[in-house]
Amino acid sequence: MKNSALQERKNKVFARGQGNAYPVYVERALNAEVFDVEGNRFIDFATGIAVCNTGHSHPDVVETVTKQVASFSHTCLMVNPYESAVTLAERLTQLAPGNSPKKAIFVTTGAEAVENCIKIAKCHTGRRGVIAFNGGFHGRTNLTMAMTGKIAPYKKDFGPFPSDIYHIPFPNELHGISEQDAMKSLHTLFKASIDASDVAAIVIEPVQGEGGFYAAPPPFLQQLRSVCDEHGIVLIVDEIQTGFGRTGKMFCSEYAGIEPDLMTMAKGIAGGFPIAAVVGKADIMDAPLPGGLGGTYGGSPVACAAALTVLDIIEREQLIDRASELGALFVNRLNGLKKRYPNTISDVRNTGAMIAIEFMQDSDVGHANTALTQAVIAKAAEHGLILLSCGFYSNVIRFLPALTMSDDIANEGLDKFEQLLDGLLQGTQELTTP
CATH class of the missing domain: 3.90.1150.10 (Aspartate Aminotransferase, domain 1)
Incomplete structure (x- = not known):
């Protein structure tokens, strides 16, 4: 052919x-x-x-997945769970930056992970507003398109989008946007468009993916952490493209020494098998009622098995x-x-x-x-x-x-x-x- x-x-x-x-x-x-x-x-x-x-078809991943499929391929984590999902959640909550007790949920795609972060943050805070950054990419669902800071091809002709989504400049020294410029825009937003007390979450990629591989300076992430602490805003760090060793840390936010309230994980998590996660502080993660989070394929047993093997490979190699x-x-x-x-x-x-x-x-x-x-x-x-x-x-x-x-x-x-x-x-x- x-x-x-x-x-x-x-x-x-x-x-x-x-x-x-x-x-x-x-x-x-x-x-x-x-x-x-x-x-x-x-x-x-x-x-x-x-x-x-x-890498493609790592022999350890192939072996693990083959064994799992021979046992069972699906039961739905929300119906009949399995040990591999529990073990994976234990390992991810231990690997996530910071000392706060953590909990996790599993979904299937990165966009789902981002969307669930917003659900959790709104439920936890009782607030409506979400702040994201120009040039950011967070997914292709209606909500995550609204959060994405680039029109073509991701948002063009797909509106209207959900309300109460706000964008500010991402610090970018090469193109003349300083950390101070970006932070000033945030404080201006609080004065002009939405009060800080009405903001549920600020969402940031530590390195913008689709936006051009621009890294958020560690001091800027530290300032965001302080602003969120001051105003009770949930800081969501989107580590979908930056996680699992990609940036020279297990998670890129480690460079800034901050503890996100919620993190998204996907892409490199399972060697090509579809799974995504939200990991965050336990008290925030527990805000939604039972049944408020989940999905049919979330936490696939095949993908959980692959992800556990990927974590072993990252460490061993x-x-x-x-x-x-x-x-x-x-x-x-x-x-x-x-x-x-x-x-x-x-x-x-x-x-x-x-x-x-x-x-x-x-x-x-x-x-x-x-x-x-x-x-x-x-x-x-x-x-x-x-x-x-x-x-x-x-x-x-x-x-x-x-x-x-x-x-x-x-x-x-x-x-x-x-x-x-x-x-x-x-x-x-x-x-x-x-």
Whole structure:
């Protein structure tokens, strides 16, 4: 079967809204390599959007899942629970930052986790308002779309959205938004739009994912923690993309030394099996009545078993340290490109193995080079790469390597990326917007 034939079949039966970045149909994948139905090999710098932190088809995960499916695949955690779910909740509540007693719930997707955080926060506080950040991404449900701080393609044509959602600037030194600017906007919001006493929650990604891999400075997160403490606001830290070793910590908020009231967890939690969690302070988590939280597939026994194995792999293979090593390797190589193309590359940044390279036009940081970013993505498969873009202006390439990726594979992939970028910027490949 050819990729083109499969894409033609897909286009006939899938709504265009659920598109795909590449017409590359996967036959098998192992660790950091993906092989398509035509036998082509790709180095994966996306890992399913930070899901396969432990690589594709890690043998320990495969073994665990196979055993679990042979026992049972579903009973519904809310009907007949099982030990693996209890054990996973015990481990996650122990791993979550801070010394307060913690509790957890399991759902299926990151958007569900965010939405349940808002339910819990509103129930706990009895308040209506939610504050999020420009450039943030929190999901595709109606509520989480309202919280997401970027219109196209996530919110366009889908309104109206729930009320009492407010956005403020995210601190971004590269683009001239200081911590002081962002904090001033928050206090202005309290004066102009909603009183602090009416705010249920503030929601923040410690590193914005879709927003461009910009990290919230630790002092800013500490200030948010203080504001929330002062006004009785629930601080929700969205760790969906930043969790499970991705940033060089188990959870990125550890860099700031803060204890979130509630945390969302998903993506890298279970090696590709769908499960998400909310973990938070026990007194806040217990606010909703029995039956107020849950879902049919939440806490799937197969996914719980996989997640327990992923936690073992992260510890045994020292993947938290490995994230920092990979980040340093990527940044060193990408900074070499920045020196070569100082008028085009505005920034190379990372938090552990969340790595980004940002493109500008004519040495102007404020002039996003979206066309170059789109061209890189369009040409990536020709160079045997799987890449993702992001950014408020879609001018950032993000790298999310498996934390099990070897240096040799990383350097091979970066060689390919360098060749791709050289070809576009030196005119040997056509730079067009696909």
